[in-house]
Amino acid sequence: MADNGDDQYRINEGDYVVLKRGDIFKAVQILPKKKVIFEKQWFFLDNAVGNLYSTTFEISSGGILQPQKQKETGNPSDLKEAGTDNRHIVDDGKSQKLTRDDIETLKEQGLKGQEIIQQLIENSSTFRDKTEYAQDKYIKKKKKKYENTVTILKPSCRILAMMYHGREPGKICHLRYDTLAQMLTLANIHAGSKVLVFETCAGLVLGSVMERMGGHGSVIQMYPGGGPVRAGVESFGFPAHFHDTLHEFPICHVNALLAGALDAAAKDPTADEKQFGLAAEEEQIPPEAEQQGSPEEQSMETNTEDDAGQDQEKIEKEKRREAKAQEKKVKLEEKQKKLAAAAALLEGRNADGLVIASRFHPCPVLMTLLRFLSPSRPFVVYSQYKEPLIECYTKLREVGGTVNLRLTDTWLRHYQVLPNRTHPVLLMSGGGGYLLSGTTIAADRSKPAAPQQSEEPAPKRQKLKDTEG
Amino acid sequence: MSFVEYSDCIQDGDVAIVYLNHNSVMPVKVQHGAQTQTRYGVIRHSSDLIGQRYGSKVTCSKGGWVYVLHPTPELWTVALPHRTQILYTTDIATITMMLELKPGSVVCESGTGSGSLSHAILRTIAPTGHLHTVEFHQQRAEKVQEEFTEHRVAHLVTVRNQDVCKDGFGVSGVADAVFLDIPSPWEAVGHARAAMKRQAGGRLCSFSPCIEQVQRTCQALVDQGFEEISTLEVLLRVHDVRTVSLPLPDFGPDSRTETSPNHAAISLKTTTAPREMPGHTGYLTFATKPRT
Numbered sequence: 001m002a003d004n005g006d007d008q009y010r011i012n013e014g015d016y017v018v019l020k021r022g023d024i025f026k027a028v029q030i031l032p033k034k035k036v037i038f039e040k041q042w043f044f045l046d047n048a049v050g051n052l053y054s055t056t057f058e059i060s061s062g063g064i065l066q067p068q069k070q071k072e073t074g075n076p077s078d079l080k081e082a083g084t085d086n087r088h089i090v091d092d093g094k095s096q097k098l099t100r101d102d103i104e105t106l107k108e109q110g111l112k113g114q115e116i117i118q119q120l121i122e123n124s125s126t127f128r129d130k131t132e133y134a135q136d137k138y139i140k141k142k143k144k145k146y147e148n149t150v151t152i153l154k155p156s157c158r159i160l161a162m163m164y165h166g167r168e169p170g171k172i173c174h175l176r177y178d179t180l181a182q183m184l185t186l187a188n189i190h191a192g193s194k195v196l197v198f199e200t201c202a203g204l205v206l207g208s209v210m211e212r213m214g215g216h217g218s219v220i221q222m223y224p225g226g227g228p229v230r231a232g233v234e235s236f237g238f239p240a241h242f243h244d245t246l247h248e249f250p251i252c253h254v255n256a257l258l259a260g261a262l263d264a265a266a267k268d269p270t271a272d273e274k275q276f277g278l279a280a281e282e283e284q285i286p287p288e289a290e291q292q293g294s295p296e297e298q299s300m301e302t303n304t305e306d307d308a309g310q311d312q313e314k315i316e317k318e319k320r321r322e323a324k325a326q327e328k329k330v331k332l333e334e335k336q337k338k339l340a341a342a343a344a345l346l347e348g349r350n351a352d353g354l355v356i357a358s359r360f361h362p363c364p365v366l367m368t369l370l371r372f373l374s375p376s377r378p379f380v381v382y383s384q385y386k387e388p389l390i391e392c393y394t395k396l397r398e399v400g401g402t403v404n405l406r407l408t409d410t411w412l413r414h415y416q417v418l419p420n421r422t423h424p425v426l427l428m429s430g431g432g433g434y435l436l437s438g439t440t441i442a443a444d445r446s447k448p449a450a451p452q453q454s455e456e457p458a459p460k461r462q463k464l465k466d467t468e469g
Numbered sequence: 470m471s472f473v474e475y476s477d478c479i480q481d482g483d484v485a486i487v488y489l490n491h492n493s494v495m496p497v498k499v500q501h502g503a504q505t506q507t508r509y510g511v512i513r514h515s516s517d518l519i520g521q522r523y524g525s526k527v528t529c530s531k532g533g534w535v536y537v538l539h540p541t542p543e544l545w546t547v548a549l550p551h552r553t554q555i556l557y558t559t560d561i562a563t564i565t566m567m568l569e570l571k572p573g574s575v576v577c578e579s580g581t582g583s584g585s586l587s588h589a590i591l592r593t594i595a596p597t598g599h600l601h602t603v604e605f606h607q608q609r610a611e612k613v614q615e616e617f618t619e620h621r622v623a624h625l626v627t628v629r630n631q632d633v634c635k636d637g638f639g640v641s642g643v644a645d646a647v648f649l650d651i652p653s654p655w656e657a658v659g660h661a662r663a664a665m666k667r668q669a670g671g672r673l674c675s676f677s678p679c680i681e682q683v684q685r686t687c688q689a690l691v692d693q694g695f696e697e698i699s700t701l702e703v704l705l706r707v708h709d710v711r712t713v714s715l716p717l718p719d720f721g722p723d724s725r726t727e728t729s730p731n732h733a734a735i736s737l738k739t740t741t742a743p744r745e746m747p748g749h750t751g752y753l754t755f756a757t758k759p760r761t
Contacts (some may be wrong), residue, residue: 009668009760052760054670054696153670156569178563178703185562188541190592191572192474212593214572352475374477375524376539386708390738393710403488403536407708407740410559415700415752417687422680434708439488441536442524 011048011055011152016237018159020151022144025163027155027235035063041148053154061110068149083129095126113147133421155236157184157208164204164232172201172232173359174384176432178412180205183355184212186380186437191216193352194345196372198222198251198365200358203232205382206246209355215242220342220351222369224251224360249342254368262343350374357382362436363392370401375442382435389436396438405438470523471621472540472588473595479518479537484619486544487512487527488536496540496548498619509533540620542588552609555585556650556676559705560750565593567755568646568672572597577640577647577664579603579633579657584613586648591622600626601640601664603633633657638664649675650751654682655689662693662758670696671758678751686754695756702752708740 011017011030019026019038026038030045043063048055057065083089098106098120106116120142121127130138153159161177169175183205189195189212197219199205206221210233213219221228228248249257256262345351351372356365362381370379379402383389389407396402410432414425470476470483479485483499489507497505497512499519505512510531512518517527523539538544543558556564564586570576574594581587581604590600604610610630617623629639633651637660638644647661654675665671673695675686683700690698714736 006668052668054757054760157571158566158569161566177566181562181566182559185558185565185589186543188543188592190473191596211571214597216572216596350477374475375522376537377475377524378541378543386740390710390740394738403538404491407710409706409708411704411706413702415683415702417683417698417700417754419684419688422684439538440524441538442522442526444526 009052011051011053013049016155016235018153018155020153048152056149056151059148081128082132082135088129089126095124097123116146117142157211160235172204174433175201175357175382176429178410179432180208182410182435183380183382184208187353187355188378193217195353196220196222196351196369198356198358203230205357206230207233207236210242211236215245218245218247218345220247220249220345222249222251247342247345257343257346346372352377354379362388363395366392373440375440377440380435380437382433384433386434389434392436402438403441407436409434473592473622475539477522479521479523481519484540486538486540486548488538494544494548509535542592545588546585549583551583553582555583559703561586561589563703564674568674570594570646574598574645575643577601577638577644579649580651581613584616591625595625601638603629603631603638605632633660640664642667645671647673655685658689658693665758667761670760673756675754676751683752683754690756694759696759697757700752700754707743711741712736712738
């Protein structure tokens with residue numbers, strides 16, 4: 001019906017995808033003949049191309065992926081025999097008759113995970129005495145160990161947030177996925193708005209904001225240091241037009257912008273190099289240019305055997321230098337154009353939302369960036385620690401300009417739901433970080449209240465007739 | 470003004486949110502000549518609201534002042550008239566992320582209730598998505614439809630007055646995500662699956678206050694072939710910022726120090742927990758539809 005064009009649901013070459021096994025995720029790009037290592041196993045993703053997203057693949061020998069047959073029904077053991085309790089189970093380490101070597105041999109013979117588990121069950125002297133529940137648990141545990149499958153998912157904010165939190169929490173300032181969810185909602189991120197983002201979370205927060213805006217409106221990444229960090233944005237695999245809505249502005253020019261002196265600061269190229277670390281980028285260009293140059297040089301040497309060659313070489317060198325300078329100029333101009341575009345977006349000081357999640361002290365960042373928001377717009381600040389947010393709260397109460405201030409965190413618990421065995425999962429996250437959220441208000445124009453009141457009729461009389469005269 | 474698009478100034482016909490204080494907000498339908506009574510006195514729409522900037526301070530007749538805010542789904546959630554138990558922002562935020570909602574998503578929801586979640590969904594799926602919401606209570610369905618029109622989001626939503634367990638969502642093969650907040654969600658899981666896109670691994674969420682409901686729902690999800698079934702609970706903890714003063718006890722004269730400490734207390738900025746907090750709202754069960 002609505003699914004006629006099913007291409008968007010299929011895995012294509014070049015797609016950014018997320019690999020999943022159990023609760024483990026890894027973001028990769030589908031590239032031909034590229035070896036991927038995931039959970040101590042290597043394989044190639046070539047065979048995944050053309051399959052539907054969220055297909056589970058079996059990894060066969062040679063790292064070849066094969067789509068798993070739909071729903072392998074039932075558990076490996078169809079034995080209905082089970083014990084009633086564990087009074088006869090003794091942990092003597094002798095219940096499994098297969099040795100490590102035996103299992104390795106089975107693996108070498110090319111037995112599938114399912115078959116190995118069947119072997120393990122048959123060779124366990126205590127399996128039959130275990131309760132039905134314990135048997136389930138045993139099979140689940142062995143499945144995790146011996147089944148070599150991988151599921152390929154389409155990336156999303158949910159999956160990437162869970163992936164980063166599970167694999168590299170340090171890279172995202174320990175921002176838990178439910179906390180990120182709160183941020184996106186509290187900041188009222190939606191299509192068509194203009195949102196400022198200041199983050200040092202590998203681009204996860206920025207990408208999540210972009211996902212929620214769906215390529216409508218504009219996102220301005222306020223970045224510290226030499227250049228914007230947004231590796232995580234790539235993993236979302238956004239269509240190209242999303243990137244047209246993404247702007248960047250160096251935090252080191254914010255004071256100049258607020259003072260209306262950005263032109264002076266940014267249009268001086270030397271100041272640029274010093275101030276926003278263009279110098280660092282430039283350094284990378286010469287070696288590149290040199291490399292490009294060297295094969296030319298070699299070919300030239302072989303071709304020119306006479307004296308004229310030297311002159312020509314000189315000219316070539318001069319040309320290259322010019323080209324390099326030209327390239328540098330073009331790059332700088334481009335950078336300035338982008339800076340000017342971002343500055344133009346900020347200058348109106350009419351942004352619709354502000355999201356901060358960084359390893360920096362949030363207080364100066366918040367106090368400065370709030371100045372770019374329109375009145376009656378939400379903002380949200382994340383910090384791994386509570387104290388800096390207490391400071392932000394105190395400062396905001398002191399200077400005014402905001403209402404609805406709230407310092408919160410969320411408590412998250414997962415459940416195991418099984419017939420007669422429902423309970424909270426034994427381990428839970430101890431904390432997901434803290435949020436300070438609020439709403440901006442218009443600066444007080446301090447108009448005298450008394451005359452305004454006298455201009456208006458008394459409320460009681462007012463109810464009877466229309467106010468509008 | 471619209472719940473899916475900001476504007477700068479208050480206009481006749483807008484719905485504005487009056488912020489009275491920290492835990493009190495009220496919605497106001499802005500109308501020429503109308504007035505609204507608050508505990509700080511009267512707000513006259515024509516002179517106090519229309520033409521003013523959202524976020525402005527308004528001085529009421531008794532001299533007290535309030536702020537007039539642009540509506541957002543989050544403000545609406547704390548301001549809306551309750552016709553049923555409603556979902557709050559903490560759960561809504563989690564649901565929005567876990568259902569992978571974004572601009573363009575097609576979502577099915579039941580029941581609509583007071584529309585707290587519906588507004589948040591609409592905000593996220595605009596401008597190209599659509600919400601199909603099913604409410605079995607006729608007056609509630611009519612009332613919420615009215616609100617959607619007033620909030621200028623009616624073009625993004627279809628309200629159906631029917632029983633989702635019997636009649637489903639009224640659409641098939643179109644939804645990216647389904648949300649269930651009904652007494653017996655397990656009876657609607659089949660309808661949910663039918664409403665979802667065939668080849669996409671769409672997401673489902675069921676909200677239930679009781680664990681017995683969760684167990685039956687999870688069983689139904691397994692039976693319907695749903696994958697990645699996961700149940701969780703999320704609670705908001707509010708930290709009230711306070712300056713507290715901690716007195717120091719007097720240990721009597723100390724021979725080692727000449728002067729005895731004369732400051733009898735130390736004050737510091739910290740946070741306190743509220744005496745009571747909502748300790749349970751409901752269990753959220755999420756699942757992914759199998760691709761077919």
